[in-house]
Amino acid sequence: MELNDRITLSLPCKAEYVSVARLTASGIAYRMGFDIDTVEDIKVAVSEVCSRLINVSKNSDGEYEILYEIDDNRLKVTFSSKNIERAGCIFEDDKDGLGVSIIKAFMDEVEFCPDNKDYILSMTKFIEEKS
Amino acid sequence: MELNDRITLSLPCKAEYVSVARLTASGIAYRMGFDIDTVEDIKVAVSEVCSRLINVSKNSDGEYEILYEIDDNRLKVTFSSKNIERAGCIFEDDKDGLGVSIIKAFMDEVEFCPDNKDYILSMTKFIEEKS
Amino acid sequence: MSGELIVRAEYSERDAVVYLSGEIDIYNAQQFKEKIYQVVENSKGDVSIDCSDLNYIDSTGLGVFVGALKKAKQNNRDIHILNIRDNIKKLFVITGLDKLFIIH
Amino acid sequence: MSGELIVRAEYSERDAVVYLSGEIDIYNAQQFKEKIYQVVENSKGDVSIDCSDLNYIDSTGLGVFVGALKKAKQNNRDIHILNIRDNIKKLFVITGLDKLFIIH
Ligand SMILES: Nc1ncnc2c1ncn2[C@@H]1O[C@H](COP(=O)(O)OP(=O)(O)O)[C@@H](O)[C@H]1O
Numbered sequence: 001m002e003l004n005d006r007i008t009l010s011l012p013c014k015a016e017y018v019s020v021a022r023l024t025a026s027g028i029a030y031r032m033g034f035d036i037d038t039v040e041d042i043k044v045a046v047s048e049v050c051s052r053l054i055n056v057s058k059n060s061d062g063e064y065e066i067l068y069e070i071d072d073n074r075l076k077v078t079f080s081s082k083n084i085e086r087a088g089c090i091f092e093d094d095k096d097g098l099g100v101s102i103i104k105a106f107m108d109e110v111e112f113c114p115d116n117k118d119y120i121l122s123m124t125k126f127i128e129e130k131s
Numbered sequence: 132m133e134l135n136d137r138i139t140l141s142l143p144c145k146a147e148y149v150s151v152a153r154l155t156a157s158g159i160a161y162r163m164g165f166d167i168d169t170v171e172d173i174k175v176a177v178s179e180v181c182s183r184l185i186n187v188s189k190n191s192d193g194e195y196e197i198l199y200e201i202d203d204n205r206l207k208v209t210f211s212s213k214n215i216e217r218a219g220c221i222f223e224d225d226k227d228g229l230g231v232s233i234i235k236a237f238m239d240e241v242e243f244c245p246d247n248k249d250y251i252l253s254m255t256k257f258i259e260e261k262s
Numbered sequence: 263m264s265g266e267l268i269v270r271a272e273y274s275e276r277d278a279v280v281y282l283s284g285e286i287d288i289y290n291a292q293q294f295k296e297k298i299y300q301v302v303e304n305s306k307g308d309v310s311i312d313c314s315d316l317n318y319i320d321s322t323g324l325g326v327f328v329g330a331l332k333k334a335k336q337n338n339r340d341i342h343i344l345n346i347r348d349n350i351k352k353l354f355v356i357t358g359l360d361k362l363f364i365i366h
Numbered sequence: 367m368s369g370e371l372i373v374r375a376e377y378s379e380r381d382a383v384v385y386l387s388g389e390i391d392i393y394n395a396q397q398f399k400e401k402i403y404q405v406v407e408n409s410k411g412d413v414s415i416d417c418s419d420l421n422y423i424d425s426t427g428l429g430v431f432v433g434a435l436k437k438a439k440q441n442n443r444d445i446h447i448l449n450i451r452d453n454i455k456k457l458f459v460i461t462g463l464d465k466l467f468i469i470h
């Protein structure tokens with residue numbers, strides 16, 4: 001499984017730009033050929049991570065990055081940040097929260113608390129084989 | 132005039148992702164409060180620069196960055212690239228082209244061939260004062 | 263684009279209906295909270311939320327729904343959800359909130 | 367989203383009508399070129415392009431329009447543009463292409 005294309009979006013840690021993250025996520029998922037419901041699911045999952053990042057980051061000067069790795073059969077989305085406090089286990093205090101349920105339901109794989117990694121969270125959606 | 136927020140989108144130099152650039156541009160312009168026609172104009176101008184970059188870049192391994200600097204009264208969009216051949220005067224061979232006419236008509240300021248700068252092109256749109 | 267949120271309330275002798283249009287996310291959830299709490303407070307009975315034109319809601323917005331329901335229940339009232347779109351219904355089901363609200 | 371481009375052609379005894387739907391940009395301009403050139407070639411007369419459902423076109427797409435017009439003119443034929451939306455009309459005016467095409 002070879003990763004081909006990479007798209008990165010870097011955003012201020014502010015609530016007003018989460019809608020931008022959603023549009024970008026939709027555009028990428030749509031272009032990859034995900035069906036319209038799955039595009040919506042990916043958009044929602046991305047938005048939930050953004051909201052949570054903004055909630056845990058106390059400094060509105062913070063920035064975060066969303067990396068999309070695009071492959072023939074999957075989309076991998078990785079969140080990272082150089083200057084958000086408490087980046088790491090962002091959902092730790094909220095393991096049963098609504099956001100977590102949504103992300104788990106909509107993505108195929110989610111790595112919530114990566115050990116010793118320089119990113120915050122990573123999640124993957126596979127493209128279903130057309131039968 | 133103080134620049135507040137910065138959003139960066141980094142894309143592969145491939146035609147299939149220009150639609151992603153358009154969606155991101157629309158989302159940012161819309162969130163800034165530009166009226167719907169101006170959102171469309173900014174989207175179109177951004178798309179024209181992307182297309183041209185892809186046309187002049189011979190290597191499809193190339194990547195480019197779109198930096199949005201968001202201010203109370205203006206949006207400044209700057210294109211740059213670390214690995215596109217002939218990045219620099221991308222519209223040089225096409226000064227009377229359709230793309231150039233469109234960009235000039237839709238943006239308030241355009242710097243097509245920045246001298247000794249590390250970016251390719253930069254363009255600005257001001258938010259009209261509501262009277 | 264369909265970004266902005268519009269909240270419109272209609273009161274009757276018996277109850278209140280709220281019409282939502284646009285998107286609810288972390289950016290406007292606080293504004294939504296103030297408006298919906300106000301309706302729950304002012305309604306003479308149950309509150310119906312018409313979601314015909316609500317095309318997106320995130321967990322922050324769902325949290326406001328739950329808060330509004332708690333507030334309503336304190337006065338022995340209910341919240342009814344009307345005309346919910348499939349993509350938003352899906353969120354209620356996933357989070358289990360479909361069991362708390364009366365979804366028509 | 368309304369990304370993909372659909373090109374549908376209808377031929378009559380006298381002419382041809384092409385219905386465009388979606389977006390034309392650098393990604394699909396080549397595909398569009400092949401289809402529209404084919405129609406210009408096969409039409410018994412003028413070609414009308416119905417743009418009711420065309421919601422975006424970039425300079426690459428406009429270039430294909432111009433190329434198709436040149437091809438048509440070689441056979442003393444014209445291209446008519448029908449039901450063009452305001453945002454796309456604006457592009458024709460800005461680029462001066464409104465003077466080349468018969469825009470209805
Ligand atoms: N399945 C559920 N049933 C009932 N209440 C719930 C459920 N899930 C969450 N809540 C309540 O909804 C409110 C907001 O949810 P929360 O977990 O805080 O979401 P968030 O992911 O935004 O932190 C809280 O009051 C919480 O107790």
Ligand SMILES: Nc1ncnc2c1ncn2[C@@H]1O[C@H](COP(=O)(O)OP(=O)(O)O)[C@@H](O)[C@H]1O
Binds near residue numbers: 228429462466
């Ligand atoms: N105003 C105009 N009038 C007539 N033809 C034009 C005009 N502008 C461009 N063209 C023609 O349209 C075609 C494509 O335009 P071009 O300048 O190559 O666009 P771009 O290079 O920006 O995609 C060319 O054949 C060009 O000669």
